[in-house]
Amino acid sequence: MGELTIREVRARDAKPLLAMAEEAFATEISALGTDVRRLARWMRLMTVVYPVQKHLPKPLMVSLMGLVADQPVGNVIAEPGKEAWYIQNVMVGKDHRRRGYGGALVEAVCSRAAQAGVPRALLHMREDNVAAYGLYSSLGFQPFERVYAMLLDPQGAVQSPPLPAAYAVVPRRRYDPRMLPIRDRCQEPGAAELRGPSPMPRLLERAMGAILRPTDAERLAIVSAGQWVGIYQYVQGSPTESVSLSIAVLPEHRGRGLERSLLARAVNRAGERGAKRLVISVGASNAPLQEACQELGFATQFVGVGMARPLPPSSGPGRCLRGPRLAGDRP
Ligand SMILES: CC(C)(COP(=O)(O)OP(=O)(O)OC[C@H]1O[C@@H](n2cnc3c(N)ncnc32)[C@H](O)[C@@H]1OP(=O)(O)O)[C@@H](O)C(=O)NCCC(=O)NCCS
Structure with a gap:
């Protein structure tokens, strides 16, 4: 088991990201008939947009890569909002699971959200996804809605x-x-x-x-x-x-x-x-x-x-205290 490093996504990550997504989300891709070439275009676009958005007052997307010995092992994406960051695309390559990498990636993005001053992180998962439920509940996420x-x-x-x-x-x-x-x-x-x-x-x-x-x-x-x-x-x-x-x-x-x-x-x-x-x-x-x-x-x-997790307060600027409280929200 190697040591995990986490950095922002780069253009060269598009290819390994796509391969990882095709395996990790095979059920969803097949149910939705997702066009993998279109997914590849979206991923390439994301890696290109990423450096451009650094010049914006607020980022459009935050995409973090997990690497072990310089090889991509996982990814998490979050869409920053005012009241919550919306987490998506949490995935770890199948040969690297159960080593704490998924948890570390979600923690890293939640910590960015807390620094930005938002009170919570949100995400959606399939109810039958045992690994995802285990991961998110171990990190303090709680269900808030069900959608069919x-x-x-x-x-x-x-x-x-x-x-x-x-x-x-x-x-x-x-x-x-x-x-x-x-x-x-x-x-x-x-x-x-x-x-x-x-x-x-x-x-x-x-x-x-x-x-x-x-x-x-x-x-x-x-x-x-x-x-x-x-x-x-x-x-x-x-x-x-x-x-x-x-x-x-x-x-x-x-x-x-x-x-x-x-x-x-x-x-x-x-x-x-x-x-x-x-x-x-x-x-x-x-x-x-x-x-x-x-x-x-x-x-x-x-x-x-839908799962929500309250985030700890940030001492940095821009802290936002609006919105209802979740169980376990900071006082
Ligand atoms: C879900 C996923 C990201 C978890 O990544 P991971 O690196 O294996 O997770 P971690 O090693 O950090 O696990 C942290 C905790 O989550 C829980 N967990 C993870 N995988 C689990 C599994 N298969 N069954 C039960 N609990 C699991 C455990 O509590 C685990 O702690 P432990 O290993 O000390 O028992 C990974 O399984 C994956 O990529 N799956 C395919 C894509 C996917 O479904 N993503 C979620 C979309 S919402």
């Missing part, structure tokens, strides 16, 4: 009921600020307070989005009495990838038929365009969307669990 990843392989056209009376859909721009409060209010109870208000993506993020432009997309606002009451998004990254679908309806407008009508719209679009699979993430408390998914034959592929 539901999948459908469309088998021809489905009946498409009209939108309920008093509702309409209109095309919307990808970065329209009116979608932000809807996104926040449509989260699972308590989750939005932990995450903090969704920010408008910054220019660099938008530029990355433009470079990795999806092959098919439909973005709509759901409107009632002149007000936005929901957002609908249908995105297919590449012709082989699953369609990533998102339907967010404000709680007071749920269960009136919007969910069923919009799901059918997506299923029929996927059928017309030859998309093989649709994937949607549904909060455990959103019964109307779950029921509409089940009616159309969507099945739960896995359950995701």
Whole structure:
């Protein structure tokens, strides 16, 4: 067992990172039909963006590599937010596990977040991922929400009921600020307070989005009495990838038929365009969307669990004390 060193990601890490991700996330890659070439472009882009963002007031992403004898053994990425840093892509190469490297990488990124003054770190994991659950719970993460990843392989056209009376859909721009409060209010109870208000993506993020432009997309606002009451998004990254679908309806407008009508719209679009699979993430408390998914034959592929960890206070500048407290939060 060699000694672990941790440093920021560099351009030459893109290749070993991709190989590691293909092995570590094989289940997710196969379920989502992820286009590995697109994933490779994203990873290359990340390693290029990394030095550029050092000149920004706040980083877009923090990506840390774990190395033993100068060889990459693991990686962790975090998206810095105001109330929380969102951790993703925690992975350790399969020949290097159970040596404390995963824990050390997560600790390193949490320590950066604490220095930046945020009160907590958040992440999502698959409920059946025993190693991840063992790792995160040993580091003091606690569950705060459950979401179902539901999948459908469309088998021809489905009946498409009209939108309920008093509702309409209109095309919307990808970065329209009116979608932000809807996104926040449509989260699972308590989750939005932990995450903090969704920010408008910054220019660099938008530029990355433009470079990795999806092959098919439909973005709509759901409107009632002149007000936005929901957002609908249908995105297919590449012709082989699953369609990533998102339907967010404000709680007071749920269960009136919007969910069923919009799901059918997506299923029929996927059928017309030859998309093989649709994937949607549904909060455990959103019964109307779950029921509409089940009616159309969507099945739960896995359950995701949101985990949060309170961070120790920083003596540095920028400490943020806003947001609700978690059990074990600092006083
Ligand atoms: C999850 C993962 C990153 C853990 O990395 P790791 O370097 O093996 O973790 P560590 O050695 O730091 O383990 C720390 C603690 O986590 C728990 N743990 C780790 N792997 C475990 C396993 N397979 N089963 C049960 N508990 C486990 C243990 O409590 C362990 O402490 P211990 O070894 O003293 O008992 C690694 O298994 C991995 O890359 N898996 C594939 C990708 C993945 O699922 N990532 C998580 C996405 S949310």
